[in-house]
Amino acid sequence: MTWIDRLVERDDARLNTRTEPVIAGPEAPHAVVIGAGFGGLAAAVRLGARGFRVTVVDRLEQPGGRARVFRQDGFAFDAGPTVITAPFLFEELWSLCGKRFEDDIDLRPVSPFYRVRFDDGTSFDYTGDAEAMKREIARFAPDDVDGYEWFLAKSREIFRVGFEELAHVPFSRVQDMLKIVPAMMKLESYRTVYGLVSKYVKNDKIRQVLSFHPLLVGGNPFNVTSIYTLIAFLERKWGVHYAMGGTGALVRGLAGLIDGLGGTIRLGEEVAAITLDETGAMPRANGVRLASGEVLDADLVVSNADTAWTYRHLLPERVRPTWTNRRLERSRYSMGLFVWYFGTKRQYEDVAHHTILLGPRYKDLLEDIFERKVLADDFSLYLHRPNATDPSMAPEGCDAFYVLSPVPHLDSGVDWTAKAEPYRRAISQYLSDSILPGLEDELVTSRALTPKGFLDDYLSFKGAAFSIEPVLTQSAFFRPHNQSEDIGHLYLVGAGTHPGAGMPGVLSTARVLDTIVPDVEAFRNDKKVLVAV
Ligand SMILES: Cc1cc2nc3c(=O)[nH]c(=O)nc-3n(C[C@H](O)[C@H](O)[C@H](O)COP(=O)(O)OP(=O)(O)OC[C@H]3O[C@@H](n4cnc5c(N)ncnc54)[C@H](O)[C@@H]3O)c2cc1C
Structure with a gap:
């Protein structure tokens, strides 16, 4: 046990x-x-x-x-x-x-865990139910269903070592690290998350759906060790929840x-x-x-x-x-985040609790953010709509939201005082064109947090979010x-x-x-x- x-x-x-x-x-x-x-x-x-x-x-x-x-203005926004x-x-x-x-x-379970929307308007409901996941994968890439099963088995094994055995161990001595090297080699920790996912599934969209998790802890799926696929297993085993x-x-x-x-x-x-x-x-x-x-x-x-x-x-x-x-x-620091908190005077009932909106580029965008450190014109977003589960976060008939966009940390040199509003408007337009029609006209409250805010408020080195x-x-x-x-x-x-x-x-x-x-x-x-x- x-x-x-x-x-x-x-x-x-x-x-x-x-x-x-x-x-x-x-x-x-x-x-x-x-x-x-x-x-x-x-x-x-x-x-x-x-x-x-x-x-x-x-x-x-x-x-x-x-x-x-x-x-x-009567809305409550969880900032993070x-x-x-x-x-x-x-x-x-x-x-x-x-x-x-x-x-x-x-605590209430949330399902789907995430609705992943691709730039072409198609979407994938990501859940903890393996059979439902296989059905979703089959809609996009029937040939990848078997590979998904292999990937699941692998992420279970990575979780067993990476979380059960290592997460609570103090790595104070180099010997502690040397002891785990054989297990890490066996688990292919030298591969990146995207590399490991790609070994099992071939479809581009399914690769994105199974590899975005490191972004939730500030890592680039093309750079972080495949140990981080344990997050996907952690979610599957105990579910994704929301605290009322x-x-x-x-x-x-x-x-x-x-x-x-x-x-x-x-x-x-x-x-x-x-x-x-x-x-x-x-x-x-x-x-x-x-x-x-x-x-x-x-x-x-x-x-x-x-x-x-x-x-x-x-x-x-x-x-x-x-x-x-x-x-x-x-040292290398995680990406920054641009977070826009907003309330609307209507409800968007079709929008799930957690939506990931993947933009037109995946690897290239991540390179802009993590390596080139330039603020791109396109983005990939995470949208939070707590009212899907909890009416208490907004006045009656309204919706509280936040949307976050991964951006480079402050080494980018972006002047966020000048850039915040045009960047917000671009995101608003994208949301309006995709899943929140007429958004700008529905807004009743709004505020933003930029990497500069992460530095000023949390004293976060380089404004890194993670x-x-x-x-x-x-x-x-x-x-x-x-x-x-x-x-x-x-x-x-x-x-x-x-x-x-x-x-x-x-x-x-x-x-x-x-x-x-x-x-x-x-x-x-x-x-x-x-x-x-
Ligand atoms: C927008 C966003 C969304 C996220 N979403 C998720 C999610 O859905 N699920 C998830 O698991 N994780 C998520 N994360 C990550 C998670 O929130 C963080 O990793 C975690 O909360 C960080 O906790 P921490 O203990 O490092 O402390 P922090 O939250 O970083 O708090 C550190 C505190 O120290 C204070 N402080 C700093 N310097 C001083 C000083 N000199 N004197 C006094 N006080 C000081 C700061 O004010 C701050 O309050 C998200 C993060 C962000 C930013």
Whole structure:
């Protein structure tokens, strides 16, 4: 039985008899978490449940990070994640606090997972039902049905190794990486996602349908290792869900857990530096200094702020020989996103909850975005219509939407202040011509978030939407470790660390902490011994 089976089995008897977590007193070791994204909130819950006194600090006025909620003109817009997979990772956090997830969160399955619309107007309903998928594939390419079955079998095996065995392992030592090389070779991890998909299916449209998933975590399907086909399997095995009230309901739920554990969330306050004790052989994090000048002492610091930003701006270069400015600058970062949130005064009832609108170009467009870093005239879009499942997100008779377009990060040099409105209008026209007829006349509210906004609001290095790009040379041991290589008592969670971006990814970064952060007693007894490896 794997750790996932144990979680999914939801042992109610155990839950009912478990002792309530101890509320940490003022003497308990203090953990400061920088950032209230999903990674930071999950880390705070885990540390709180283990008896640490926890303070979370975020520069925004609300928790959630990229998953914050914009409310305007009666509409509610989840700013970021909308596709909820692997719900057991959330359920575990509730269970650690002696609570039941389903008492707080109403999770509903979404079907189809995605409606994929091609530029010629045809569309493919992508679901978790293998038979329905085969019927959809047969409509486009009967010869690819067998190949799809082989692909499914392969992605199941990749999931078993990539997620079940590796996602929660701290890749702190090179030996941890070397151990998995034979398994990775066997799974053909040297192939890209698109390369692996192409081995099994031949039709161009089916190749796109089976390979777009890495974009959901900031990777180019033509560049990232085929390990990322595990996302498709993750969705198939546990479904795609929506939290009633929006993803913001999950954020509010996690904040409630932290509160229940006696933790504190301080909003609207920026951390300007991680403070250090440099008296020992290795520097040790011992608190944070806020932009206001206030210092919060801590026994350990967890940064959920953007990883590159944490190293580049919150720590002096002399204490981080592993993550020098040069290395950070030369690393590859995920694409940016242009996100347009809008409300309409009518409902578009035929539009599915999740629609992917693939433009005329696939590989070439991705090269523009990831390699050439130019803003193309065409685009591929993801459209979110929560009202398909949840009427509470918009006033009666209206629809709340967001549409996102992958674009290059800020190295493109695009002046987003000037470009945002014409780019929005081009997207609006495309939607109007395709699935939202008459859109411009139906608009009642609108706002946009550009890569510049990702930099300004989330302090995301280069305005990247998903932090460090998930290519093989920046994965597992080669990704920033969850425990700083150079600074004791400093831990990192969130999209830029192992295993990476996306809600299941960042919740797993926090899960790694359970393995690498010593117990409360160890901090109480001998703080000096606790220097990071
Ligand atoms: C538009 C969009 C759609 C997405 N859709 C999906 C989806 O459908 N499904 C999915 O699984 N994933 C999705 N993702 C990815 C997912 O949302 C992210 O990978 C994940 O939420 C990132 O969480 P994080 O823990 O890295 O923290 P973040 O959300 O990045 O939060 C970090 C927080 O740290 C704060 N911070 C930074 N620096 C400081 C500082 N110095 N002082 C104080 N606070 C600081 C920031 O303000 C921010 O609140 C999407 C992402 C985006 C942008």
